Amino acid sequence: MGYTLNFAVVWRNFDQLLAGLLLSLELAFVAILIGAAIGLITAFGLTSRHVWLQRVSMLYVTIIRNLPILVLILFAYFALPQLGIRLGKIESFVATLAIYSGAYLAEVFRAGLLSIPQGLKEAGLAIGLKPMQIRTSIIIPLMLRNVLPSLSSTLISLFKDTSLAAAIAVPELTFEARKINVESFRVVETWLVASALYVFTCTILAAIMRQIERRLTIGR
């Protein structure tokens, strides 16, 4: 024991931590936007009548869901250059996170798609909409509203997963905290503040998403 708390160093470097936090948030948002697009396409693949489309989508979902994300991140950054695919740290991390979240969101969206009553599609056909129009103007908006709670929990867990970017030296929150830790040895303070920032941000994100859900719910 005999450790006295002294937050001075952490406060002095607080702008570094905030910059890291901001980058974490940006990484999570970009990744979930691309991931949602991938997930949506995959979900249509999973629910498709074409067997091979179903199989390919299922293969992607199964492979990604059973791999540790850290292995994916390291693979994308260190191994892909051997195949001639050279991406910057941030690009490779966002791409990995998007592909990773895509697999999880595909399952979410599939459940959402299956929950849309068949009658709505028939109604769309009856008023002369083309299948693509039915998808974009009836099915997708309804489905998105239904899956909003899962979408927000995926966003929050993606935000937490951005901490793994520290493994390839992307200067996000965990990386910055580690730097302060190594430079100052104010170990307890650094990690307390860093976790508090994560917890605080997760709470705010959850509150914002709940607000959006409330706005979008149709009165029952």
Added chain:
Amino acid sequence: MNDLLLFFNEIWIARIPLLKGLGMTISISALAIIAGSILGIFVGLSLTYGNRLLRFFVRAYTDFVRGTPVLVLVLASFYILSTIGVDLSPFEAGVLALSVFCSSHIGEILRGALQAIPPGQTEAAKAIGLSFRQTFTSVLWPQALRQMLPTWVNTAAEMVKASTLLSVIGVAELLLRSQEIISRNFMSLQFYFFAGLLYFVINFSIEQLGKYVERKTTIPS
């Protein structure tokens, strides 16, 4: 073809470290899930049946753990404990962090399962004169367990995936061993792929086990 032979040769050379790493990954995951489940059962019980004060503290604990990335938990546990004079090896600190992470999940799962049981059953148990302990052990727990079991199995897969994070604090599990091998022979594509394959096989098996348990435990309606 030659490349493939070269790769198999390298795997053969590295077989001992790889097997040790695999063993370490399995021990970390097994320990984390056992310790995490024991702690998690207390968490779940406190959240469901605790008095206001206990509920408040346990809720704060789970919210804090669930709001923090696992990597931060691992790093914090490793650095903080050694600083305040608790001497733990990286392995012990890492397993502790994963157990804490696991306990918050198991706790929430158990709370959900217990709260899903209709209150009428507790009332019925009370009506026939069972004590709370008896009600819990012979009415509530068996039903909660049935509902939890598939998720519980899947939590094991989560733990295997999370065990890779211990490589960051220098625990020689499968991922760190692979990185060491890569730093020697520069075959990053092959060895990250191979590590991924091993993780996939483990997790896919656990997932299938989860599905099997789910089929076995659902009551046909």
